[in-house]
Amino acid sequence: KTQLENDLKKSLITEKIDIIVKDMEVLKTISNYNFTPKAFWVVSSVKEGIDIISKLKEKISNEEDKKQNIYKNYRFALDVSKFDYDDYEFDEEDTKTLENNISNLNELNGKYVKESSNLKKRSHALVDFETETKGSIDILIIVGKYLMGYDLDRLVKVYIDTNINDYKRIIQIATRGSTIREGKEISFVLDLNLNRDTQTLFSEALKLYN
Secondary structure, eight states: OOHHHHHHHHHTHHHHHHHHHHHHHHHHHHHOOSSOOEEEEEESOHHHHHHHHHHHHHHOOSHHHHHHTEETTEEEEEEOOOOTTOSOOOOHHHHHHHHHTHHHHHHHTOOOSSOOSOTTTSOHHHHHHHOOSTTOOSEEEEESOSOSSOOOTTEEEEEEESOOOOHHHHHHHHTTTOOOBTTBOOOEEEESSOOHHHHHHHHHHHHHHO
16 A cells, blocks of 8 residues: 555544444434444454544543543444464564554553453453443454454444455455344445445455355
């Protein structure tokens, strides 16, 4: 990516946050869920994830809500954990970003309402995200993970904010929210990146999937 592309993407973060919050409100209105709907926000790098949380905190005036990343009653969090079974490898830039921000990452998501009992297999952020306990994470920002073989019946929406150039990967993303449960008839995918190549790939991949 060029510096211009990076700057442009960063400048759009606040608008994307508001789009997601409004979209989640619309989902509740049209679907009348009998559970708390959850969403993934898929980004392309650790730095982008950190930038999103930083911009989000700037939008929040209440100090307690700021600590917990709660914006308009929706709690956001970033998961950049790495497990041995992951099929995704952080690149050199992501690895360096993690190393430079290790102390900040521990405070980025605030206090979890539920924590993992085994951090080698499941992160605190993921366990918190999966619970329906009041105050748990609603929108989990992820980098490359939980896109294959992950199922959560409360996951209803996936926001794509990265370029996808692989059929298998786009199908995995598109079907992540498809696990059924009572009160859930459909899941959704929204492309925030507005990349024509990704949109074309998505359309072609769905034809193959069907």
